[in-house]
Amino acid sequence: xxxxxxxxxxxxxxxxxxxFGYQAFGVSTSGAMxxxxxxxxxxxxxxxMGEGALExxxxxxxxxxxxxxxxxxxxxxxxxxxxxxxFPMYRAVLVKEGQTLSFxxxxxxxxxxxxxxxxxxxxxxxxxxxxxxxxxxGGVKGRKxxxxxxxxxxxxxxxxxxxxxxxxPASVYPKKEIVxxxxxxxQDDEFTExxxxxxxxxxxxxxxxxxxxxxxxxxxxIAPKETSDIISDGIAxxxxxxxSHGKPxxxxxxxxxxxxxxxxxxxxxxxxxxxxxxxxDDKIHFKAITVQEAQALYVEEMKELDGLRKIIHQPxxxxxxCRLVAKRLRKLFEE
Numbered sequence: 167x168x169x170x171x172x173x174x175x176x177x178x179x180x181x182x183x184x185x186f187g188y189q190a191f192g193v194s195t196s197g198a199m200x201x202x203x204x205x206x207x208x209x210x211x212x213x214x215m216g217e218g219a220l221e222x223x224x225x226x227x228x229x230x231x232x233x234x235x236x237x238x239x240x241x242x243x244x245x246x247x248x249x250x251x252x253f254p255m256y257r258a259v260l261v262k263e264g265q266t267l268s269f270x271x272x273x274x275x276x277x278x279x280x281x282x283x284x285x286x287x288x289x290x291x292x293x294x295x296x297x298x299x300x301x302x303x304g305g306v307k308g309r310k311x312x313x314x315x316x317x318x319x320x321x322x323x324x325x326x327x328x329x330x331x332x333x334x335p336a337s338v339y340p341k342k343e344i345v346x347x348x349x350x351x352x353q354d355d356e357f358t359e360x361x362x363x364x365x366x367x368x369x370x371x372x373x374x375x376x377x378x379x380x381x382x383x384x385x386x387x388i389a390p391k392e393t394s395d396i397i398s399d400g401i402a403x404x405x406x407x408x409x410s411h412g413k414p415x416x417x418x419x420x421x422x423x424x425x426x427x428x429x430x431x432x433x434x435x436x437x438x439x440x441x442x443x444x445x446x447d448d449k450i451h452f453k454a455i456t457v458q459e460a461q462a463l464y465v466e467e468m469k470e471l472d473g474l475r476k477i478i479h480q481p482x483x484x485x486x487x488c489r490l491v492a493k494r495l496r497k498l499f500e501e
Contacts, residue, residue: 167318171311171313172230173227174311175223175228177223177310179220181197181198181219181220183296186293187293188292196304197419198279199221199439200439201438202439206240207239208238209474210258213283213284213285218286227311229266230265234260234261235282235283235322235324236322237261237281238258240279242272242277245273256337260324274338277442286317286318287318292304297310299420339444350431351431356396356428357408357428361390362388364385365414370451371449372450377418378418380415381418388412389412394409396426397426401425402432405421406429407427407428407430408427431454436464
């Protein structure tokens, strides 16, 4: 018992933290695009941070629940509705058998996550539940969700400790130009000094070539010293390739495992969520930081997530008030 897909939305897939250890064999990592929102969703419903969840883009799915379970919706605001009524984001909510969760469309951001307490009953393929679309691997038959799909729950929950405390402020994604912090290299020396300055001084505009593989930017030409071609090497999540046309491409979750274009920089992992919640024609500006600064930002984010996990395990005021009332009532009955 779990959920029945009545409408798959534009692009809804099962994702976890990714499929690691197989890039040498040409298998992309895939995984959640916005790891921050993905992790928060799982924490709210009491799962391991890396448990598989649903990732949706612009318009989410319509899901009919065939059994009770606690869910959390995070990421971009895609207007979640439960039986036609507004559904609260960034908090754990019990959804009953027979109820329908749907999404009316993006109001802020463009990618959202649905985590289910106990996890989704999805086969683990090469160490991951993640869907890799171009290889038809993982998830539900290696593809996006479609009408009629049925997904079971591993271990559904109807109550979790401190339910009232399982909520956090919703993320709001700015509509103005965003700044992405990047670490230069590893092939920044393949570009002219003017080319590198142009990369930092001028804003890039997101084109309509933006999917789970990468994001192509429109902007001034970034000139190489001779050619941007290199001997193919590995590509990290957030690496920024500059092909011969001089326009950067930011490689994302479903990126190819190797590439033969120079990589001028790599986006800090903590800033990837800001990028993947943007839309076509939004502007991006780059700011250089060191490897050490990028690592420190990552450590800080992990500490914040760990702090969140501890906070939601502490009883909130409503729970404490109820306990106090119960204690007083017990004393009255004992008298």
